[in-house]
Amino acid sequence: MIGHQMSNNLLLEPLPVRAPLVAQTAAAIRARIEAGRWHVGEQLPAEPQLATELGISRGTLRESVRMLISxxxxxxxxxxxxxxxxxxxxxxxxxxxxxxxxxxxxxxxGYRPALGACSVELVAAPDVVARELRLRRRTEVCFIERVRLADNRPVVLCQDYFDATLLREHDIEVDHVEQQILARGGSLYAWLERDLGRRIDTAMARIEPVLATLTTAAKLEVAPGVALLRLRQTHFGPDGAEILYSDNLHNSDLMHFHVVRRRARPTF
Amino acid sequence: MIGHQMSNNLLLEPLPVRAPLVAQTAAAIRARIEAGRWHVGEQLPAEPQLATELGISRGTLRESVRMLISxxxxxxxxxxxxxxxxxxxxxxxxxxxxxxxxxxxxxxxGYRPALGACSVELVAAPDVVARELRLRRRTEVCFIERVRLADNRPVVLCQDYFDATLLREHDIEVDHVEQQILARGGSLYAWLERDLGRRIDTAMARIEPVLATLTTAAKLEVAPGVALLRLRQTHFGPDGAEILYSDNLHNSDLMHFHVVRRRARPTF
Structure with missing residues (x-):
């Protein structure tokens, strides 16, 4: 689905590897446009000239340009x-x-949001999911993996889990879940609230820096080994009941987080 | 000054790669102790046997053991x-x-806190520091770098900046800063409040995943290329005045962060 832009040889390389030249070159062209080097509607220099300027081969340049066109x-x-x-x-x-x-x-x-690759399946709850959702070990859960896009660029890889009982309660076939979520604009929160009657109110999130693996890098269209922000979240309803467990990986070039921190009680 | 750490994830040079075997081995021994393989007071297997079990040379094992002893x-x-x-x-x-x-x-x-390497110098404010502390470009700032230890293991690498005028106001020599901070138990907040009359109240923090560079990895005693959580913070006093800019790198094996997230206003 979105793997097509990652060359196959990249997937066979051992981890961690160097940032591929194509992505680096695309970033360099992007940075020049941001800096006002070329304006909207303006033509880029001819291929040989630009390749020389960037110190790369014409083949690499062509691939980067294709990436930026897409x-x-x-x-x-x-x-x-x-x-x-x-x-x-x-x-x-x-x-x-x-x-x-x-x-x-x-x-x-101001970006156009879209859903990239999406898969839905019923699986036995992984231990962390069972523990966080307070389900018995190996309970059947619905596992949804989605790539969220901003103007076609992957921003977040979302892996969500919830008790499959919820689907049975509402007579929803697992094969229809993706379609229903799409009908809610790709929002799982909206679908859970409107179609399943489960409103998400708060979440407890663990904040972790991780390295992109071969698999997650391909899904997020970044180089394997780059740093990603991972949020592992247990979501609760207004009554405090556990509803959803999410494991989200953010492309940290595109999605930034901040927080206002307060001194609660000085202890010195 | 901090320019080398401001790069985004797609470094243009190839990344330092393999985790050093010594740190990996130390982690493996640590994990076995945590898992109860050997209890407190129990003797580890003889060197040749343990080296074989871990699949490493006796020299590597000896270095790892030295690290764990320290x-x-x-x-x-x-x-x-x-x-x-x-x-x-x-x-x-x-x-x-x-x-x-x-x-x-x-x-x-329950760990023993301590200050590891510490350096204090007066430097021209890097651009980001000048902007965040609302100082004129290249204003002289006091730059403090500290490694915070928990039972001798580095947990955070702190780089702090504040207007050097603050030192002059209080007739404090730059050479005495480290000693004064040590006298406050290594706490910059305590020193700023008690010795300089500047109470830190809140901070705006940017949360970023980054890769350990050769330099930061050495200071945090981790492998280059591991993922670290970076908090870049502008600190304010109770009156909202900018006091301190910090760039902190956390060893994510030792220091974890979480947050409770709330739906402010559902927008779907």
Whole structure:
């Protein structure tokens, strides 16, 4: 689905590996556009000249340009050249103590939110999920994996788990879940509230820095070994009942978090 | 000054790669003690046997054991053998919205807090520091770098900056700063409040996952390329005035953060 932009040989390399030149080059072109080097509608220099400037091969440049075209940043007019389609928007920056839907966060920054690869299956609850949702070990849970996109670029890889009983209660087939979530704009929170009557109110999140593995890097379209922000969250309803366990990996180039910290009681 | 750490995740140079075997081995021994394989006071297997079990050379094993002895986890009785001195304590886990001193956080978990390497110098404010503290560009600031230890293991690498005028106001020589902070138990907050009359009240923190560079890995005694949690913080007094800018890197094996997130206003 979104793996097509990652070359196959990258997936076979041992971890951790160097950032691929193609992604680095795309970032360098993006940075030049952000810095105002080329404006919207302006034509990029000819391939040989730009490749020399960036110190890379023409093949690498061509791949990077293809990546930026698919991101909507560049535009190719056949027989004419490559043009700047738009200036990259600032990254998404949110308070970490605020529980928001990714779809909203993406849209509020002026990006077009979309759902990338999505899979839904019933699985035996992994131990951490059973413990966090207070389910018996190996209880059947619905496992949903989604990639959230901002203007076609992957921002978050979401892995969500909830008690499969919830689907049975509402006579929902596992094969229909993806479609129903899509009908709610890709928002799991909206679907849980509107279709399953479970409103998410708060979440307890553990904040962890992790390295992108081969698998997660491919899904987020980043280089394996880059640092990602992981939020592992147990979600509660207004009555304090456990509803949902999420394991989210954020592309830290695109999604930033901040927090206001307060001295509760000085202890010195 | 901090420019080398401001790079984003896609470093342009190849990343330092393999975790050093010594640290990996120390972690493996630590994990076995945590799991109850050997109890406090119990003797570790003989060197050749343990090296075979761990699949490493005796030289590597010896170095790892030395590291664990200096961490207080193992104890060597000369002519007898190596013994388990204590079971590793759980990691330090704090709310990220709580502004606390590292010294307190370490002590509250039952570890012995201490100050590792510390350096103090006057430098021209890096751009980000000048901007965050609302100082003129290149204003002279006091730059303090500290490594905070828990039972001798580095937990946080702290880089702090504040307007050097504060030192002049109080007739404090830069050479005396380290001593004064040590006299406050290594706490910069306590020193600022008690010796300089500046109480830290809140901080705005940016939460970022980063990779340990060769330099920061050495200071935190972790492998280069591991994921660290970085908190870049602007600290304010009760009147909202900017006082201190900090760039903290946390060893994420030892220091964990969590947060309770709330749905402010559902937007779907």
């Amino acid at each position: 991101n909507g940043l560049l535009d190719r007019r056949h027989g004419v050249g490559t043009f700047v389609a738009r200036v990259p928007r600032p990254s998404i920056d949110r308070g970490i103590d605020e529980l928001f839907g990714a779809t909203d966060a993406i849209a509020q920054m | 961490n207080g986890l193992l104890d060597r009785r000369h002519g007898v053998g190596t013994f388990v001195a204590r079971v590793p304590r759980p990691s330090i886990d704090r709310g990220i919205d709580e502004l606390f001193g590292a010294t307190d956080a370490i002590a509250q978990m």
